[in-house]
Amino acid sequence: MSKATAKHIFLYGIIGGILIAALKWSEYRFLVIDHSIEIYSGLIAATFAAVGIWLGLKLTRKQERIVVKEVPVTVPVPMAGPFCPDEAKREELAITPREMETLELIAQGMSNREIAEKLFVSENTVKTHSSRVFDKLGARRRTQAVQLGKAFGLLP
């Protein structure tokens, strides 16, 4: 699409020209049938709207081809410590240690069954813990819980 942009614009111009020519030609016919101006206008409008939308989509769709990024050795990461188990935030959200444990395992991509095996409890218990921690975090999905956990500083 990158190199075809000019071609498409050219094509667009050609089509426009042809349409204009066709309009001039059909003008004579419509001068006789004078009450068809609405249909006429509608045709033009519809055609050009369609073409315009198509062109707009084409022009803006694939703009992610040239992704030449040059990232030097930068990035001020305020990550001082190795990890940050924010105990303050945890208690502020009234998240119990067991729920926190569950959340961490969720963040590691484990299923409820795997977490249950690892914590040596039943799957229903894991579901209870996760439900509670979702409620306290305001999350509706486990991926969202992980995202919010990181945002709250509960997860590394």
Place this chain on the structure above:
Amino acid sequence: MSKATAKHIFLYGIIGGILIAALKWSEYRFLVIDHSIEIYSGLIAATFAAVGIWLGLKLTRKQERIVVKEVPVTVPVPMAGPFCPDEAKREELAITPREMETLELIAQGMSNREIAEKLFVSENTVKTHSSRVFDKLGARRRTQAVQLGKAFGLLP
């Protein structure tokens, strides 16, 4: 344009509304001015072409115009970058841009439905993308995909 998806219905609705409004307006104007029909046609054509292009831009504004950004920050702690240093690992894993986009939204805790609305595609498409990216990452769950994505340096 054969399938009647939400996108097409929406597009047709917008086009139809604008078309009818413009027709009413321009018809009135045409009766007053009584100029040549070419100007009239050209106006409509240009207007609708512009509207179409604007619509296309609005609907698919995902311009990833990443220019060479030189950030001479001299900060210690040469940890990872602020964003995702993809491209290298992404192509190595054969993850397409669209799949990458889906993965990022998954990492933000969105459901398939929300992702579908945000990317303006159907939910089935999102499921296809996510399935493919899970397969390429070796993940079986979305939380695991997020974790692996971070481990591979695809996600911040």
Place this chain on the structure above:
DNA sequence: GGCAAAATCACCCAAAAGGGTGACGACAAG
């Protein structure tokens, strides 16, 4: 002009996850 990759969408089915309710025992604090 044809090919391959990418993107899109549909349908089905099974598994996982999520929401709600209720319950029981342990344990610490009042």
Place this chain on the structure above:
DNA sequence: CTTGTCGTCACCCTTTTGGGTGATTTTGCC
């Protein structure tokens, strides 16, 4: 002793997710 919290577990139900298959259209490339 009562109360509250925590951890544990079960059941039911709905929604979400994952897996598989097939199809079409768009796009980039040769």
